[in-house]
Amino acid sequence: MNKSRKLLSGNEAIAIGAYHAGVLVATAYPGTPSTEILENLSKYKGIYAEWSTNEKVAMEVGLGASYAGVRTLVSMKHVGLNVAADPFMAAATTGIHGGLVVISADDPGIHSSQGEQDNRHFAKLARVPMLEPADSQEAYDLIEIAFDLSEKYDTPVLFRITTRVAHSKSVVELDEKRISKERTKHFHHDIGKYVMLPTNARNRVPNMHKRIVELTRYAETTPVNQIIDGDGKIGIISSGVSYEYAREVFPQASFLKLGMTYPLPPELVQKFAGKVKKIFVVEELDPFLEENVKLLGVHVEGKKHLPRFGELNKAAVHHAAVQAGLLDRANPIAEVTLVKNLPGRPPLLCPGCPHSGAFFVLSTIGKRAKVLDSEGRSEEETGLIITGDIGCYTLATYPPLRAMDTTACMGASIGQAIGLEKAGVNSKIAAVIGDSTFMHSGITGIVDAVYNDAKITVIILDNGTTAMTGHQDHPGSGMSAQGTVTEKVDIEKLVRGAGVKDVQVVNSFDVKAVRGAIRSALDNPSLSVVIVRGKCAVINRVRKNPRQIDLSKCNDCGVCVMIGCQAIQKRNDKLYIDSTICMGEECRICEQLCPKKAIGPVSGKPAGE
Template identity: 45%
Template sequence: MKELMLTNQAIARGAYEAGVKVLSAYPGTPSTEIAENFVKHEGVYAEWAPNEKVALEVAIGAAVAGARAMSCMKHVGLNVAADPLFTAAYTGINAGLVIAVADDPGMHSSQNEQDSRFYARSAHIPMLEPSDANEAKEFVKLAYEISEKFDTPVLLRETTRVAHSHGFVELCERNEVGVRPYEKNAAKYVMMPANAIKRHVIVEQRDKALCEYVCSLACNRAEYTNENEIGIVCSGVVYEYVKEVLPNANVYKIGTVHPVPVPAIREFAGKVKELYVIEELEPFIEDTLKAAGVACKGKELFSLQGEISVPVIKAAFGLSADETLTMEKVPARPPVMCAGCPHRGVFYVLNKLKLSVTGDIGCYTLGAVPPLSAVDTCVCMGASVGMSHGFKKATDGEAKCVAVIGDSTFLHSGVTGLINAVYNQSGITLMILDNSTTGMTGHQQHPATGKNLKGEPAPVVLLDELVRACGVKDLAIVDAYDVKAVEKAVKAATASKEVSVIIAQRPCALLDKSPKPKMNVVNCRNCGVCMRIGCPAISKGENGIVIDPIQCTGCGVCANVCPFGSLVKEGV
């Protein structure tokens, strides 16, 4: 039976069919739907971990204990999980372990374009990369075979275009692999130097064996058309584009991007007119081939930035562009905070008070965009707290700055920064924007929401108690819609020499869709103050401010900033 599926759903299905028992993940576009779909299967366990490092450690533990396990994350999540990743390559696994990692060429929803293939090489872990949904499902099953055959974790890489495209997927039965017996084996699982030195030798031997083995795999294949034609080496979504743009080219499709099946590609190169490598981001395959003495062309024709696409390949090969709809032709729609977003009033205040804001990653990063224009920095999840501490230390405590972080991000990696600020006494002010969800990635639960991945009730980590337990004495809790209370709290907190924390609470406006009274405009004096909050429901009309009743959520933030009381709630 076939079913139309999102590739991420197909990966979840592949894990189910492979007999995976335990999955642990942290959300991150474009990987999030893998966990969300896997948990829907019967007889499996899946969870949101507070961050990717924990998620991978859970999966490693489950695999060592004897159950097939999976961990899923976006590319930057693999940075967070890199510590256990590198050493799990040494310990090996007991039952199969697959780490699904989603790269985001073009940065549709990421802060950088890093290429995860380098993790595979430097951690000495094999990596598979599918081109479509059905292949993704099959590659997951293959990944578990490789994992157990070679006693290694296996990385499964996808990119945004593959993760978020649909395809028909052939459904198969679940392979009930059961749980393997676990045997204590310190030499294998306790990585202290004396043991790790010996395991490193095994890792190198495994690498060599894998290099040979991948050449025999059907997922690495040459597709010949004509020996007078050029040859293209590619993988992932680029394979689909190449088949469309260059139907006469010979193609070598790589399924294992690490190790690259070099001997097989060398043979392919000998049978084609000229060899090209087309790959997104870094010249990973190209450099591997060149280092092995296989002549090829690649990045002299293609950029290291952004995605490869049909028009990009056409342009590189001098083929005439057709009327294909390109991204450039689509009008730009810059992101804005939603109407009713509880983060809006906070940034209005921070901008008004002219404070420097070390920001973080979440919906609230949009506090950097005009007219709010409040956020000064955004580097990675959790960085807001450490960076504010750095601002303070650099200026002998004089910097007028505030760190702003979301609830999910605080639990992910902000709490350690707060412990550091208390311990090393910098007197930072941290604002936790608690909207009771992981908003940016589509409303996932986290340890402070009271629900688990299945949506079932779960124990709640109380943010105020956690903050106090870190040693913070100066803690204020405010309603994020109450702009005046936010302003008062920020003024008090930034005047203090102690570490201070403000928790601004209000659930994400998209969580509660019940009808609410909208805002009305009465005797507008056209002062324009409400335009400074950047609400998409507010615009300037011919006779003053206009509120779009479809978008308005009645949050009242505009009324709280209006100096003339001209914005009032319907029926109030």
């Protein structure tokens, strides 16, 4: 057998595992920490992989492919499954034809999300089986099992990972084979199974319950659930990365390691309980395992001592174990007294970011700059409310810009703006949304604004990519996930087609034009759209003629600092531009804004020569 040993992230392992399991269709919308699964799958020949417009569409495309009999993988971040919940529940009801595995990448500790939620509940809600790998090897191995389960039990399978599994690298032994099980790409007409009229749905629902009973029997004997005998004093029930922490914190303990966390195996749990004196459940976020084990009548402890939110780590597990009286306090190592008031380092818009100019303009409108405190708070309305959305541009919330007043979920900026306007606030309202987010779920908002005559301005920041998650293509970029040229969905035509009459398109690096367009749009008493277009600085790597500050002209007014550009720094109370990161010629936003004309190219030549 051909084996090779590789250092892989959980996401890479899932992609290879899915390929080896014979997946033929893969769909996703980018979202940390799930993005790399589809990125890796899209490189394989013989697989169809797409960036879908959003997670709901990804799930629907996946469901269609599954109905055609092929193995299909749909991946998304935890909040993506909220968007896709409707077709996910439908898939759980109709069942599948080709294996359908749905990956939910949860983000405990909120590394890069708008919230924290434990998507294990979705398995119980939808009455589908759930697998949870603890490291990359398990991610690779469990994916194949997930497809087998899906087909055997006529159900989508929820494959739940977390940031620490998705993005950690560990050693994987790969089996260099490819399942060549010939799958029939064939749709079997079956109205009773696929058309969820109430009469048909009523007939499907008992199947969902029946399969959970059958899967419970499977859970008793599957090797993915195993008892690891220790000294019997302490028994740990755990899964996912929490298991890895627990193995180090409790080297002597017995373990019930669950690779399948829904449904649970009652007899195996009882057998384990009979082998150990006390049981401690180690899991991140909600007491999902704990509550389900308690329903089996087994006495366990867990969340009485472990935190119910945030990520776990060894120290947190150890601390909880001491509290629970399971372990002795470790010899304390005196904590180092850190340097006082260490400045934080929040992420910022990149030097040369095309969004900087628009946000600078927005930050100066009304009384925002004057009235907002450093936390972006003010009892008094500023004259301009900026509803925001999800992407790099959400970083414009941080000082100095403080140019965002709300961010909820993908696409919410437009609906929120409509709501604020209809409620009758005194300020003008601008909704700011990126191009990829607009495609994802801004379009329905625009249609609502047209239909309901919303007096708002929608600013679409079009940098031609899905930047925050690492520059994936989208319907407006003209390129597919697999690198083929496709029809570009034209944002301007789209909003005009929806009925917006006041639509302006401006170059994001022309500050005067951006200011003019935003001001005139805000002055328009009805709906207006400004598309601010410029290439993402990370994609446009052209860096020439970095700018510098002529200190003989500079009066230290601080305007350039208010752009929030990382390249504009202060050393020994003197402003300077870091020439190694300044974008130079292609940006020039600071140069256009400097009231003293103190900023110019290092070469000394005026711009444009």
